[in-house]
Amino acid sequence: MVELLPPQLDIVFHALGDATRRQMLRDLAGGERSVGQLAEPFSISLAAASKHIKVLEGAGLIRREVKGRTHMCRLEAGPLASAHEWLGHYERFWLSRLDILENLLRADDARTHAVTGKPRTDRKKGPRL
Amino acid sequence: MVELLPPQLDIVFHALGDATRRQMLRDLAGGERSVGQLAEPFSISLAAASKHIKVLEGAGLIRREVKGRTHMCRLEAGPLASAHEWLGHYERFWLSRLDILENLLRADDARTHAVTGKPRTDRKKGPRL
DNA sequence: AGAATAGTCAACCAAATGGTAAAATATTTT
DNA sequence: AAAATATTTTACCATTTGGTTGACTATTCT
Numbered sequence: 001m002v003e004l005l006p007p008q009l010d011i012v013f014h015a016l017g018d019a020t021r022r023q024m025l026r027d028l029a030g031g032e033r034s035v036g037q038l039a040e041p042f043s044i045s046l047a048a049a050s051k052h053i054k055v056l057e058g059a060g061l062i063r064r065e066v067k068g069r070t071h072m073c074r075l076e077a078g079p080l081a082s083a084h085e086w087l088g089h090y091e092r093f094w095l096s097r098l099d100i101l102e103n104l105l106r107a108d109d110a111r112t113h114a115v116t117g118k119p120r121t122d123r124k125k126g127p128r129l
Numbered sequence: 130m131v132e133l134l135p136p137q138l139d140i141v142f143h144a145l146g147d148a149t150r151r152q153m154l155r156d157l158a159g160g161e162r163s164v165g166q167l168a169e170p171f172s173i174s175l176a177a178a179s180k181h182i183k184v185l186e187g188a189g190l191i192r193r194e195v196k197g198r199t200h201m202c203r204l205e206a207g208p209l210a211s212a213h214e215w216l217g218h219y220e221r222f223w224l225s226r227l228d229i230l231e232n233l234l235r236a237d238d239a240r241t242h243a244v245t246g247k248p249r250t251d252r253k254k255g256p257r258l
Numbered sequence: 259a260g261a262a263t264a265g266t267c268a269a270c271c272a273a274a275t276g277g278t279a280a281a282a283t284a285t286t287t288t
Numbered sequence: 289a290a291a292a293t294a295t296t297t298t299a300c301c302a303t304t305t306g307g308t309t310g311a312c313t314a315t316t317c318t
Contacts, residue, residue: 013146017139018276022215029219035295048277050296055275069285069294077219084216086151090158090209147306164265177307179266184305198264198315 008060009086012079015059020044021052028062028075035071137189141212144188149173150181157191157204164200 015021024038039049053073056062060079065072144150153167168178182202185191192205 007148009151010146010148013142017142017146019136019139020276022138025219036293044276045278046295047279047297051276054296066284066295069283071295075219080216080219084213084220087209087213087216090154090204090206091213149306165263173306174308175265176267176309180306183266195265198313200265 008079009083011059012061012083015055015061016083018052018055020049021056024052024056025061025075025080028073032072032074035073038073138212138215140188141190141209144184144190145212147181147184149178150185153181153185154190154204154209157202161201161203164202167202 016025020042023041024033027033027038027041035050035053036046038053039046042049053062053064057064057073061076062073063076065074145154149171152170153162156162156167156170164179164182165175167182168175171178182191182193186193186202189205190209191202194201194203
């Protein structure tokens with residue numbers, strides 16, 4: 001898979017580190033959108049939205065095709081896959097962590113259940129480790 | 130799974146958007162490290178490293194246990210898993226994209242091969258779509 | 259007690275970020 | 289040709305970032 005270099009990963013993660021931009025990506029996952037359409041859900045100026053879009057474009061996360069006066073954007077998922085892949089390196093690690101959590105949860109739940117008689121559906125969050 | 134709220138995801142992705150911090154996480158994947166150990170590979174002041182570590186801590190990506198005068202850090206993989214999960218929502222999308230790329234690559238490769246006689250190992254990057 | 263070690267904290271700096279408003283550009287509509 | 293639409297560009301501003309240095313705190317070693 002694409003295997004981005006560190007500076008590229010910097011740019012991709014930075015682009016993802018903003019809720020506005022992430023929502024734009026979510027919208028784009030539903031199909032092509034114009035700049036105006038992408039901007040519409042937010043209470044920011046079109047210029048600000050335009051900047052966000054340029055950040056996404058700079059990260060290679062989207063592509064733009066100018067059709068007349070409107071610019072259509074589409075998701076370009078390669079870099080997302082790279083970021084996902086990078087995070088995947090930690091999967092083994094956090095899976096084992098989650099196993100531990102799972103066990104603690106069960107133990108805690110059993111104890112709680114024994115003492116209070118509450119059904120275990122009451123305890124969803126588990127102990128704060 | 131943990132399912133971080135947008136502001137939390139902001140913080141996590143921002144923390145990941147720096148090569149220094151990502152390398153620290155990589156080191157921590159190998160086991161506990163002190164602040165000094167984490168700082169050592171970089172040509173930055175200890176104070177700067179300390180700031181990076183605080184960012185990682187603020188994102189919940191690591192935890193710190195003060196043992197005497199040294200602060201030991203360990204990976205706290207939950208938020209990494211959340212970021213991974215968030216990116217996973219796009220998996221379906223980019224997999225289909227990569228299928229398209231794959232096909233284009235093959236077509237392009239066949240054409241190139243036919244015209245130039247070059248073996249396909251020469252064309253690794255594929256066409257710029 | 260005094261010196262060395264491990265880190266943090268505070269003040270500061272340059273550059274980047276996310277936002278705005280107003281002007282400019284390009285295209286489509288009337 | 290003129291007006292409307294879609295978007296970018298150009299200042300400009302406040303805040304955040306990543307870095308520095310020097311002083312401070314806490315702990316360990318001699």
